[in-house]
Amino acid sequence: MTPSERLAALRARLAEAGVQGFIVPRADEHLGEYVPPSGERLAWLTGFTGSAGMAIVLPDRAAVFTDGRYTLQVRAQTDGSLWECRHVTEEPPAEWLKAHAQDLAIGYDPWLHAASAIERLTVPGLHFVPLTANPLDAVWADRPAAPMAEAVPHPIEFAGKPSAEKRAEAAATLRDAQEEAAVLADAHSLAWLLNIRGGDLAHTPLALGFALLHADARVDLFMDPRKVPAETRVHLGNDVVVRPRSELPQALDALRGRRVRIDAEATPAWFTHWLREAGAEISAGEDPCRMPRACKNAVERDGARAAHRRDAAAMARFLAWFAAEAPKGGLTEMSAAAQLLAFRQDGERFRGESFPAISGAGEHGAIVHYRAMPETDRRIAPDEVYLIDSGGQYLDGTTDITRTLWTGPGAAPAAVKERVTRVLKGHIALATARFPTGVAGPHLDALARRALWDEGLDYDHGTGHGVGSFLSVHEGPVAFSRTARVVPLREGMILSDEPGFYATGEYGIRLENLLLVVPAELPAATKPFLQFETLTLAPFECALIEPALLTTAEREWLNAYHARVLAEVAPLVDEVTLDWLRGACAAV
Incomplete structure (x- = not known):
């Protein structure tokens, strides 16, 4: 498909979904700067390959927003007849939407945006709609498969602290805040907390997945079981249970009536939506692994x-x-x-x-x-x-x-x-x-x-x-x-x-x-x-x-x-x- 055909196909899908606009971020489900080939949605749609950016598609116009690192690159890589190039701080996406999308329904994939990111885009006259299926994925016919590299132990001689000790300290912060669990969506947190590394991303040794850290230091690790070999399971120990990602809804439902920490900047909005529907109490707080890791x-x-x-x-x-x-x-x-x-x-x-x-x-x-x-x-x-x-x-x-x-x-x-x-x-x-x-x-x-x-x-x-x-x-x-x-x-x-x-x-x-x-x-x-x-x-x-x-x-x-x-x-x-x-x- 040509760039023009890709944009046209996406707009057709948006019409079928009952929305007039759509937001395409650079991030994948883990909201990180670097993504696997299967997560390169922004690059596939626009041609822009930088590590930070966002596209917004409306019925009659579309724009790519980047910061000062990429102002030259984005113009070189995108078709100017299809895409407006905007500086993210000089003309913020919210202001652009306010000027061009009044009274339109703007769709977004709640797996690809933190709830706080959507809040920053919200201005009077705009209506954001979380979609159950990503319309871009539906038209990306040759989308690569999700990465399947194995998660491997990161030796204590390099990590410096056992995973059990890290889990105990992180769990203590939850108990101090009277929280019973925390959602970990950042794969860096999984890598640090569990002393594992992987090969799901080029240049960054991560094993992509999600986790629930419980206040008793247990962890539910949501990762394709095929990615966790026997050696790694022994390394993780009995207090870390590997579960397929398909069991995430069931695990969140089990938190009904409990207080669950969500890092609003580092967690897909999908988790917030689901936990609220499940009857859990959302507690806003920073990922408990982020500062210790730094x-x-x-x-x-x-x-x-x-x-x-x-x-x-x-x-x-x-x-x-x-x-x-x-x-x-x-x-x-x-x-x-x-x-x-x-x-x-x-x-x-x-x-x-x-x-x-x-x-x-x-x-x-x-x-x-x-x-x-x-x-x-x-x-x-x-x-x-x-x-x-x-x-x-x-x-x-x-x-x-x-x-x-x-x-x-x-x-x-x-x-x-x-x-x-x-x-x-x-x-x-x-x-x-x-x-x-x-x-x-x-x-x-x-x-x-x-x-x-x-x-x-x-x-x-x-x-x-x-x-x-x-x-x-x-x-x-x-x-x-x-x-x-x-x-x-x-x-x-x-x-x-x-x-x-x-x-x-x-x-x-x-x-x-x-x-x-x-x-x-x-x-x-x-x-x-x-x-x-x-x-x-x-x-x-x-x-x-x-x-x-x-x-x-x-x-x-x-x-x-x-x-x-x-x-x-x-x-x-x-x-x-x-x-x-x-x-x-x-x-x-």
């Missing part, structure tokens, strides 16, 4: 440090190789990313990329979440800016790093160096921040932007996101962003520090390290303070730095960081890489 235990922190050292060795090999090969002009975006992956694959405990590498040369670097494909793969020319954003999944940690490089052999333009240096200043400002407990990511976001703001410059994405432990490279609930929830930072959280600048049609700049939240020892402090430990170990491109723009403190930080990179990475690399690393880490 605060890594001591074993996970040490695992993150070890994983980043191994990842640093792979990055050093890549950067040395790139410095030698890029000036020759024989590389492409895809060949460079493939070489970095090959270096990572040599590392111990490596299990795959944490996301598809963003390998963007020249103007492609200005597309924030660009992904090189055969039809877009571009030659990396000499004397231009190249951006590489990548990461690895290791059994003991998840990495994410971005470096902006100059391909040489000539000198970089002064204007480019000035902007890279301003991005670096912002990176350093965040990395060196010390702050009292209670401070949240939105409170610190401006630190990374100050040097750009001084010149009237900015970037249209958050400064950083949470990162999991052999889980998702994008993990809530914390983030450095003006639009993020105000969730106080806590010891053990891992976040990215990635300010940037993007000159559309010319180049992109982003400098990213991962930071671990640790206690700050301040003798004069009158209350507890926190600070960051930098986990990522890779030199910044000194050919793109203008030292005169750095303060003395910033130069000292950069030189100390590079000295640490050299000291920790040198024992892990070959002589050729080490020779390059010594030069790359020389003091500025």
